Amino acid sequence: MPNAAVLPADSPTLTTQTIADAVRALTPYMVETLSDFVAAKSPSGNEQPAVDFMEGALRDLGLASERIVLNTAQLKALPLFSTPCCPDGGRYNLLATHRPRARGGRSVLFNGHLDVVPTGPESMWRQSPFSPYVEDGWLFGRGAGDMKAGIVCALAAFKALKDLGVQPAGAVGFNAVLEEESTGNGALATVASLRSAVGAGKLASFDTVLIPEPFGESLMNAQMGVFWMFVELTGRPAHAAYMTTGVNPIEAGIAVMDDLRKLEAEWNLPENRPAAYRDHAHPINFNLGQLQGGEWNSSVPCTCTLGIRIGFFPDMNVDDAKATVAQHIRDTLTRLGSTLQLNIRYEGFHAPGCDFDLDNAPMQALAEAHRKVHGTAPLRQASAATTDARHFRIMLDTPVTCYGPDARDIHGIDESVSIASMIRVATTFAQFLHDWCGVEPAVD
Numbered sequence: 001m002p003n004a005a006v007l008p009a010d011s012p013t014l015t016t017q018t019i020a021d022a023v024r025a026l027t028p029y030m031v032e033t034l035s036d037f038v039a040a041k042s043p044s045g046n047e048q049p050a051v052d053f054m055e056g057a058l059r060d061l062g063l064a065s066e067r068i069v070l071n072t073a074q075l076k077a078l079p080l081f082s083t084p085c086c087p088d089g090g091r092y093n094l095l096a097t098h099r100p101r102a103r104g105g106r107s108v109l110f111n112g113h114l115d116v117v118p119t120g121p122e123s124m125w126r127q128s129p130f131s132p133y134v135e136d137g138w139l140f141g142r143g144a145g146d147m148k149a150g151i152v153c154a155l156a157a158f159k160a161l162k163d164l165g166v167q168p169a170g171a172v173g174f175n176a177v178l179e180e181e182s183t184g185n186g187a188l189a190t191v192a193s194l195r196s197a198v199g200a201g202k203l204a205s206f207d208t209v210l211i212p213e214p215f216g217e218s219l220m221n222a223q224m225g226v227f228w229m230f231v232e233l234t235g236r237p238a239h240a241a242y243m244t245t246g247v248n249p250i251e252a253g254i255a256v257m258d259d260l261r262k263l264e265a266e267w268n269l270p271e272n273r274p275a276a277y278r279d280h281a282h283p284i285n286f287n288l289g290q291l292q293g294g295e296w297n298s299s300v301p302c303t304c305t306l307g308i309r310i311g312f313f314p315d316m317n318v319d320d321a322k323a324t325v326a327q328h329i330r331d332t333l334t335r336l337g338s339t340l341q342l343n344i345r346y347e348g349f350h351a352p353g354c355d356f357d358l359d360n361a362p363m364q365a366l367a368e369a370h371r372k373v374h375g376t377a378p379l380r381q382a383s384a385a386t387t388d389a390r391h392f393r394i395m396l397d398t399p400v401t402c403y404g405p406d407a408r409d410i411h412g413i414d415e416s417v418s419i420a421s422m423i424r425v426a427t428t429f430a431q432f433l434h435d436w437c438g439v440e441p442a443v444d
């Protein structure tokens, strides 16, 4: 429970039922906002429609946004920097902060990403991925679950308190970032900016960070390390009639992937797992996400490139994980007795894993808010993915977790999010703001 002594003395108290009713009344707001947000396409590298939409949604709540520009040259020296997959191009995050009239309440930053992953062929979707629709209580569209719904939950929580005539008595930030799905450099830019602002004495940092990723209303206690690699193989082309005189880089790539599966299985062995992942079905995943190569059915191909995402446990160092995987690939080529040329290019995630303390004051306050809404304590979940939580944990040592609504088929086809779950998450957030920051009469 938060320590009541640090809440402002004149904090009014609202009951959970009052808060829940105010959030429920915002169901049309949530559905409409999320629908427009999904329709504001934001694939990695071209997120501007969603940035513009977000700026407007914040403005509607009386919040002005600061723009934090992604600048690779400035971020490059930071340990959590990942080599970007697309140019900076003047793209920027948004950071809007509500400031209370009287200082006193504790602060929180909601952090969410605006970028969405590719849709795949639209013909595989029941309806266009950027034409959202609601069916049986689920809202469909690319980015609906991952993670525009969570951002809408945070906005709705803030709005619900305003509708009740109060506002948080501590600072509440809304940080909307780019590049979560490929590098994390968006969150890195905001964290670097917050850190230098604090260093310069200009701005108080936030006491805690909540990331409303679609975690099925559970709290995240660990996340995997992730890196991306591009394995470029160059063979010796030949006429298919004399195929055995050539060296086929695509077939070598298949052998590389087969061998990597053995390393993946070894890392997944029960004895190699940290405690947080002991009961996880399959935490280590080496995903072959892209494959390019070959020119002609009757030619032994010249080149093959494998785009692979490697997951590794939080107790492994990212550079060590890279070195182990690279050595494994070289060993495969040696075993094949191959004259192939190998080049490994690293672009995208260079992300260490981490554990998150859920027993500190803000995380207990969030768990308590969840309990007030649900009647039961939240589950704890170790994620098999990476999230932007690492930046706040590692660079600022700020208490952080992911907590957000139920979603289905994220990164897949016909992605959707549960509207009932969104309402519960928004209620939990509003309860958290009430308990953690305290509330004061709203400015009218």
Ligand SMILES: [Zn+2]
Binding pocket: 113, 146, 147, 180, 213, 214
């Ligand atoms: Zn996400």
